[in-house]
Amino acid sequence: MPQLKLLILGGTGEASALAALLAGNPDFSPTLSLAGRTAAPRLPEIPWRRGGFGGIPGLTHYLLTHGIQALIVATHPFAVQMRANAAAAARATKIPVLMIERPAWQAETGDHWVPVPGMAEAAAALGRTQRRVLLTIGRKDLAPFVAAAWHDYTIRSVDAPPSDALPPRANIITARGPFTEAADRQMLIEHRIEIIVTKNSGGKATSSKLLAARALKLPIIMVARPAWPDITGLNAATTEDAPGALAWLEAIRHAASPAKRGV
Structure with missing residues (x-):
């Protein structure tokens, strides 16, 4: 039975874990695609590429010209586009x-969570009174907080904005998870954090800040996940x-497989 050619759109722990499972597996011919936003990504033991595709036309062209038979979307939950x-x-x-x-x-x-639908609402939820804020939202969504300039921010990100x-x-703070509750609790104390703003990314790699906030009785402004793309009518799971x-x-x-198709 020939190998199944697949493309993994990665950038998450799940993508790395899948790449590790596929490494050396003779049944599959995988390629992991990384967006290129992280300066020093963790590289897999399978073939990989880095950078965008050029939108829908570029990705479609790649799938067709490389004979891709299955597509895995293992991007960050907030990678909407x-x-x-x-x-x-x-x-x-x-x-x-x-x-x-x-x-x-x-x-x-x-827990003391304040749920909000987006970053603008998260910045507004901080209020007008000066506060010491931990931002764990990545590098791309800082504009609403630049406008709320009266707060003192500690920004934790894999790469500096x-x-x-x-x-x-x-x-x-430039750091890459996974983190521990003890280390996050110490970080919150050292920086005298009063409130946290984070995305509901899920997973265990960065969940320690939630446990640390609970232990210190700190509120968290939790940005909700964006809606899924429409997969109606697709061969999707x-x-x-x-x-x-x-x-x-x-x-x-x-x-x-040919046997399954009766060939």
Whole structure:
């Protein structure tokens, strides 16, 4: 049975875990695509590429010219454009597509969450009184907080944001998860944080800040996940993790085999 050629749109722990499961597996010919936003990404032991595709037309062209038979969307839950492009390209090519969606975080007893739909609402929820704020929202969504310039911000990100994109009163921590509750609790104390703004990314790699905030009784402004792209009419499925993705790929490969098709 020939190898199944697949493209993984990555940038998450789930993508890395799937790449590790596929490394050396003779049944599959995978390529991991990284967006290129992180300066020093963790590179897999499978073939990989870095950079964009050029929108829906570019991704569609890549899928067709490289003979891709299955598409795995393992991007960050907030990578709205890439997910939409993937759904559109899968629709155009009729290639099976799997969306990996890690479970969202849920508030538990002792949490004080303020749910908001977006970054502008998160900045507004900080109020007009000066506060010491921890931002763990990445590098791209700082503009609303630049406008709320009276707060003191500590920004934790894998890579430092450009200096011209920062609020005027900002301290930068460059760090890559996973983190521990003890380390996050110490960080919150050292920086005298009064409130946290974060995205509901889900997963375990950065959930320690939630536990630390609960222990210190700190409020969290939680930005809700964006809506999924429309996958109606696609040969599409969803799963929560890398083992689920591997099981889906094995089923796709079996369905595509000549014996299964009666050839």
